[in-house]
Amino acid sequence: MGLDRRGFVKIVVGGVAGTLFTPVIWKSLDDVSIWSQNWPWIPRLNTGEVKAKAALSKLCPAGCAVKVKTVGGLPFAVAGNTANPMSKGGVCPVCAAGAQLMYSPARVKSPLKKVGEGKFEAIKWEDAEALLVEKLGVLKGQAGKIAAISGDETGTAGEVISGLLGGLGNAGYYMMPSEKFVAEKGVKLMGGSGQPGFDIAGADLVLMIGADALDSWGPTVANQKAFAATRPTGAAATAKFVYAGPVLNHTAAVSDKFLPVPPQATAAFALGLANLLIGAGAVSSASDFAEYKALAAKHTVEEVEKATGLKAESMKELAALIRAAKAPLVIAGASFGQGAGALDFVAGASLNVLLGRVGGGMTLLPAAPRAVGGVGASDKDAASFLAEVSTGKAAPGALIVYAANPAYALPQADDMAKALGNIAFKVSFSTYMDETAALCDLILPAPHPFERYDDVLNPYGVAKPTYLVGAPVVKKPVMDCKDPVDVLLGAAGKLGLTLGFETYADVIKAKAKALGADFDALAAGGIWNGEPKGGALNLGASALAKVAPVTLDSKTLALAPMSNQAYGSATLATPPANLLAVRNTELLGKDLFVQMSADTAKKAGVAEGAKVKLSAGKGEMKARVHLNEGVAPGTVAVLMGFGRSAWDEFTKGKGDNVYKILTVSDEAGTGLKVWAGSTVTVAKI
Amino acid sequence: MDQKLQELWGEVMEEKKQCKGCGGALPFLIGFVAAVIAGWVLFPNLLYSKKVQPVRFSHKIHQEQGMECDSCHAFRDDGSYAGLPKNEKCQECHADVVGSDPAEKVYVEQYGQKGKEVPWLIYQKQPDNVFFSHNAHKEIECGKCHLDVGKTDTPPVYYENRLSGYSKQTMKMWQCERCHAEKAVSNACHVCHK
């Protein structure tokens, strides 16, 4: 018996029928469908234990103790550190995106050497460090030839940089402009010394003149916590907050009162208030009270109304509120954290003196011991220094840039970027490819704050000496980076200098020891606090006598740069996650909106949505108009943080940069460069 | 014409005779039975490749040292499983070789000291898009879903599905759904897929 064709067909048919009664087809189909869902390019989750590690964020100058959540050792989220008495479990929108920023495409991935206009080549660390040593070595001992610009005013890194410069025979260590810089000058003008502090938590009325304390001024998160503590759920508020500034910003929005005051009129506003308070019986034992009283008397409610547009009634109500408060506190500053004059500060601070609140609400912090020998920062800020570079008055051959972005975040930014071009060798220690790094000859990638040791001493605004320390939360940085301080200490060694330390961690340990603080407890998320020093202040009358009268000009508008913490800072472009929070009345496509009241717009001859050009000095920027009745009269408010020319696909080329149109002027009697009262012309295009 | 017809008829009759020898339904049955056997016996053997764990980890020895499951296996706050322990955990005890078992030497020298994580094979691995909380399932016997590895000296063989790439023990969605249905628990997408 053989197997013929028919028999074979029967076996096959039987086989097929039999297969239907087995899992072959059904299981294979199922498994193939699962296979089709697992392509190698699909990202996989990291597994592992979820931990929350104490860290120090320095994504903005405030510096907050936070907790970084890790899974299998990799950071994925940031939460507040409830055990830290300063941030008290709070975290701002920038740090909330902090873990994401570790993996940002804008990060500098390895040392880069410039090989052409806008072109870089990746080099090895040893070559990069050798190049740094070579360039500094050539200029060693030549005064004025090596300079540094830093944006970090709280870290001990500054002592290492200034120590290194000192060892190389140079003293040009320049800080990016900040409130602290100006406030310390203001304190001097009031016969005192040291960094002023402000006890918001202990006040029952907080008057913020310009200072955007709940969004961008001082230790924002701690300020927000202090504010929140005064608003218990279901009970009456225990303190009043008043914001007097150019824009109804985040601080003004939650305050009990908002008084629109144009940026150039803050000193006049404060002195007008002093006049009302003195009229209602306020006296001070300060030696210059008589002089101050006479000066304040010139700022009648009518004068204040002329300068600010505020009605007499509003001023009187505010004066009554202050008189009724047991622990009032006045904080003065620029609405965008820089560029205000020392006189603006003095005018605000003098109210604290008048109200007898120095030592209570407003404090003075003692100078802290140094860990590294040498002198501190220069008396000039980075803006003044680069202005000198552009005129040839200063001619450094090498510039070290640390945690700063002067090409983007200084007034007349384009000119500043050009001035950088006059310096033959520029090295930037930067975590991200920012505008300044893009202009440098050597970029040395710095770790993200969660990848390094760092510290924060006395962030501007704290009421008592405060010290925080952070240790890395990851074993290895995400990118091929090295701690800038370690690199500089290594370079110092090769240049024959001994700064006494090999690593930044050692420097910070020494700093903690000098302060009498426990390094380990600090690195675990703790805090060290000292006591403010005593000392009285005068009313700064002789300085205030030079306050320039507010001149109104029908052709220009006052410029009020407006900060929104979520949108980043000078050293940080808007985190990608936060771009979602940008409203389409702030940025639409690539157009930034500038904001002004309907009345101001009418006077300027523009309407909602109009395309305009804002110009001042040599700078100009383009934008559209959005009407906002929360902007002081005669003022145009411009959001900061846009118009990036470097960074990443998420931020580059969106909107325009307001720093380009800030103009610098000299403050009478203080020698300071100021730009908080910049004016601009607005023209339709 | 007649002759042609007759020849054709003859051929048909001849074929019929031969077919009787093929036994009607028998070939069909043979094919059927062979396919059934192949489908139920051979196919599963072919579908899965056998793999052994990269390190012969003895749960038994570790238990004898007084260790509990949660000494190494962690759950997150939401009850989801945090995955197998990493080097960080193993190296708390095995930074260096401490015993005489060659498997430990393999771990220490090839993984721990090289800073390389052990690519453990996970018997019940679910894809990332499945959210599974052990907290929500703690009333169910462990053995219902898991191999009983707790007392083993040598980890069981790992069967990897050659098509899907998953373990043989990885629970399929229909199994989850059946149990949910039987226990009147929602089978809405968001219950497992977050």
Ligand code: SF4
């Ligand atoms: S204020 Fe925000 S960005 Fe700045 S350190 Fe604190 S949490 Fe981070």
